[in-house]
Amino acid sequence: MWPRSCLAVLSLLLLSALPRPAHGTYYFYVELQSFSNPNNRDHNGGCCEPSCGNPCDNYFIFCLRQAGYDRNSNICPYGSFSTAANVRSGSTLQFSSADLAPSVPNPVRFAGNVWPLGFQLKIRVLDADGDADDLVDYFIIEESSFLPTNDYTDYTTYGGENSNDVTIRLRYRLRCRGNWHGHDCNMICVDQDTDTAHLECALDGSYVCMDGWADLTTQCTVPICQEGCHLTGGTCNQPGECNCEPGWSGDLCDTCTPKEGCGEWPHTHTFQHSHGTVDC
Secondary structure, three states: OOHHHHHHHHHHHHHHOOOOOOOOOEEEEEEEEEEEEEOOEEOOOOOOOOOOOOOOEEEEEEEOOOOOOOOOOOOOOOEEEEOOOOOOOOOOOOOOOOOOOOOOOOOOEEEEEOOOOOEEEEEEEEEOOOOOOOEEEEEEEEEEEOOOOOOEEEEEOOOOOOOOOOOOEEEEEEOOOOEOOOOOOOEEOEEEEEOOOOEEEEOOOOOOOOOOOEEEHHHHOEEEOOOOOOOOEEEOOOOOOOOEEEOEEEEOOOOOOOOOOOOOOOOEEEEEEEEEEOOO
């Protein structure tokens, strides 16, 4: 029977040798929040409808690609998505409401194999009337360096590439998939929660201690005792415990119990325990 530490190392080696999953090692999310086109005009300044009093029949096309891509191009090497005609007509749209059909995911999710470190996201807003020239406006979001994170980045722009009238508000984030980690989601890291290790993977692929455990040099096998537990009188075998050493008492093991025959605390006699001696 192999020791657990050897089995853990073997598991990591086997995982690292596996082929990359075809559905990608990263997810890039874009969540629409609101859109406003108060004058109901397209990118040429004309009315979307015969009268500018009627709103455009908006729909959105997302295009993801690497940073520095030709802004005028509509080629999307890292994926594209269209809401089609599943967005309600309106001068102002709130995407947390019924303005977006239930069949349209929000956030939109893109999956890929190796994150290119930076990105360019082009969002085109079009009028669904079917005219040959149906572009309302488009927006470019670009970051030369964008790393995986648990948090969304908020984005608001007042004015698109062709007009100062339109406003879009959204947020986006990048997450590595499954056991993939690192700045480009190209590193395998597997959490370990055993009798001999309590390790979890940070976003950069390095190990950190799980909640309640400390001391990375021992693979995080040192439990963090209950807050306030006396450093001398208390100890713990599991996180959050506070177990009293001999001669100590109280919820936080901060009361020294006089040794039998010592009388009232304190006297000059001493009490011997595993952490040293104290007067009793």
